[in-house]
Amino acid sequence: MSLEPTEFMSKMVSRIDFSADDKTVLQTAADWSLEIAAEMADYFYEYLGRDAEMSAILNESEGRVHRLRETFASWFHEMFTGMDGWGSDYAERRWRIGLIHVRIGIGPQHVVPAMAVVVHEAGKRAQTDGKDQSLRDALSKICMVDLAFIEQAYIEVSAAAVLKETGWSEGLFRRLIKTGAAAM
Numbered sequence: 001m002s003l004e005p006t007e008f009m010s011k012m013v014s015r016i017d018f019s020a021d022d023k024t025v026l027q028t029a030a031d032w033s034l035e036i037a038a039e040m041a042d043y044f045y046e047y048l049g050r051d052a053e054m055s056a057i058l059n060e061s062e063g064r065v066h067r068l069r070e071t072f073a074s075w076f077h078e079m080f081t082g083m084d085g086w087g088s089d090y091a092e093r094r095w096r097i098g099l100i101h102v103r104i105g106i107g108p109q110h111v112v113p114a115m116a117v118v119v120h121e122a123g124k125r126a127q128t129d130g131k132d133q134s135l136r137d138a139l140s141k142i143c144m145v146d147l148a149f150i151e152q153a154y155i156e157v158s159a160a161a162v163l164k165e166t167g168w169s170e171g172l173f174r175r176l177i178k179t180g181a182a183a184m
């Protein structure tokens with residue numbers, strides 16, 4: 001049960017229908033993404049700070065929020081540049097971001113609404129700035145690709161940890177999950 005980031009990326013690109021046109025639209029707006037990155041970070045961390053659990057994680061160590069505001073801006077900009085054309089560098093980076101969140105103990109229940117804030121606020125700002133609907137569509141799609149990485153990291157790491165600890169086979173593990181779900 002081990003995820004290969006580039007392969008996962010192409011699966012998600014295909015499932016989400018992130019097209020060549022979407023890539024062009026995002027790259028054309030790369031400068032705009034830099035202009036609005038700080039404002040998006042404000043919305044993002046204000047949102048996380050309003051939740052007691054997330055606020056505690058954010059303020060766990062000194063300078064964390066400050067550091068995060070910078071990494072958020074880079075992350076946001078990378079969605080528009082695509083780094084290496086949304087290729088293996090992009091996929092590896094997204095996978096790493098997923099793993100970091102699993103390590104800190106941030107689960108899907110935190111990440112999904114946080115990504116919704118990004119999609120919502122960036123969409124609103126795009127509208128205010130008179131951007132075409134195609135930009136909002138393309139941004140929503142790449143946000144969903146990124147979200148899929150963070151979510152998948154959570155299940156991949158959990159499953160790998162259980163398999164390593166117990167010595168179970170992957171087949172047995174999957175059967176147990178099915179049985180468990182049926183019993184709930």
Ligand code: HEM
Binds near residue numbers: 057058101
């Ligand atoms: C849309 C969802 C999210 C995105 C795109 C995102 C993005 C990022 C990025 C790019 C990093 C830096 C990774 C690195 O160092 O390479 C990071 C780290 C981190 N994120 Fe998130 N994040 C998200 C959700 C959350 C949520 C919900 C929390 C909850 C509090 C959170 C808290 C953190 C923390 C504590 C770190 C590590 C900071 C450190 O270096 O000490 N993130 N995140």
